[in-house]
Amino acid sequence: MEILAFGVQADEKPLLEKAFHGHHDIRCLDVFLTEDTAPIAAGHPIVSSSVNADLGARVLRILADGGTRMIAQRSTGFNNIDLDVAERLGLTVARVSSYSPYSVAEFAWTLAMAVNRRIVRASNRTRDFDFRLDGLMGRDLRGRTVGVLGTGKIGQAFTRIAHGFGMNLLGWDVAPNPACAELGMEYVEKEQLLAESDLISLHVPLLPATRHLIDAAALRTMKDDAILVNTSRGGLVDTEALVAELRAGRFTGVGLDVYEAEAGLFFLDKSLEVVEDDTLARLVTFPNVVVTSHQAYYTADAVGQIIDTTLQNVLDHLAGRRGENVLVPA
Template sequence: MMKFIAFNAREDEQQYFEAWEKKNGVQVDMVEEAIDSTSINQTVGYDGVLALQTGVFPEKMFDKLSKNGVKVFAIRNVGVDNLDLEAAKKNGIKVTNVPAYSPNAIAEFSVTQLMQLLRNTTIFRRKVAEHDFRWAPFVGKELRSLTVGVIGTGRIGRAAIDIYLGFGAKVIAYDVYPNPELVQEGLYVSSYDELFAQADVITMHMPATPKDHHLINADTIAKMKKGVYIINTARGSLINTPDLIKAIKDGQVAGAALDTYENESPLFNHDLRGKELEDKTFSELLELDNVLVTPHVAFYTETAVKNMVFIALDSAKSVCEKGHADTLVI
């Protein structure tokens, strides 16, 4: 009988794992732990491993998985930038991902966060809690009066563009791999610098690559319009956080919504109530009224969770039965 083991299995995923297991007659065991140098020993005897973690995987993970008899490694998310794909290939382990679990979930969330920044809702929530009901000087902005620069025009970026256009905003976009339909619509600019110079809002929906590490930094921020808003629901490594903080304090950046953070693994999806945060940069972010920090939850809707589980399991099953899957990375 085919057997899979799912790491980082959450309570909200359980009903979907169980429904798929019952329908397909494949054993699926769930563990709460992430894959580390100890928990990886639990993979002995399994055909496939399902994972969901944005941080660092254990050293020589694919060597160990191969020795344990694992045939397929199925990520329940899009990004594979934290996986050693060459090591997977060397060890004969197929890797799959979930390229589109719900583009609209992330796109909608990014717009929601921007709208809060534009209308100063964080500041007004604090003021109301203090029984200060005055308005000034926190006047808002209307989205339809702004130019939104979308970096990355894949499924998520395209969904975001549609929403922004619905609000009546002017949209410009940049992507190293332009979408032919958007080319016809005339939305693309020719470079990052051109987008930085024109955009009132910069929203990122792109993968992380070595070339784009710290795309947002002191030098690039200086090329942006004063009072720009920055939205990141993509990857934390795209932003040099200390540079962003300085730009916010200096007024060059009017606000930022960050659903991802470069050093998020020790923080996000952990209960740290009552504990002092060791990451001083992150603590500094949290103190800023015009910064919205959320713990990598842009994807987190019922639709997305179901799709992430079902597509990852379908992919793993397909690899084990047929040697390939539509979602194959390598």
């Protein structure tokens, strides 16, 4: 059987081909799964999608009409999939429930340190042989307070690094994580965390209840010199409200690996095109903001685990087994 994989990155392709070798053929496409590209899947019972795929009702119907019976998404998040429609169409949908939490946690700290110590600005200067220190002053993190919104596996890994820095730990979640509590984390209400934290990092899933978790009111609650990092989902932050606060001169730095309107932009080369997203265009102009292209998960370790899990999801489906990663049927 040939499996069709959409949105495959160049570094990912040989890993996918190696993992599926000896099991099934896999055809890798660099285009993302959208309404325009979905017809390519005709005749393929199994399709693998990436996190930025459009798996709304119209795309799912195209896939189902073309003979697709399973969608194996290569990500943990699945807010891009209309699960109700998938179930009505008789499609099986599986995801990757977990992969290396260290990949994302370490990258979140990379962004935090980059904006705190002005790494991008310093690097750009030295390329022009400008070695002045003006405007590059950062802050020690030891003794300062970090607020972690979401203390699951990734939030826990982030917290352990914060503990290593010697920071005061505040957490917010539906339930405390005992491992974080053992490190000295105090669980508080979101408003207290935002008001008291010098560094805030987001590690919660995107759900209707968490959409724009960091809205205008939340941003106003934060310290003027706070650092905000988001490596989870772009929709957690009201970007327009964030831009308004940045224009007012607030925040020491903001590190974003995700953006709420990233579909159709991230993972693509838009350098020769006019980007019509005015909010993103404004966001990247701020000298205290670093935006990366949803790469926090992108380590050989994490991608390898994602691919291995995707293969197992496919094998389970073909063998009639229901694995823990199956989202549909419910």
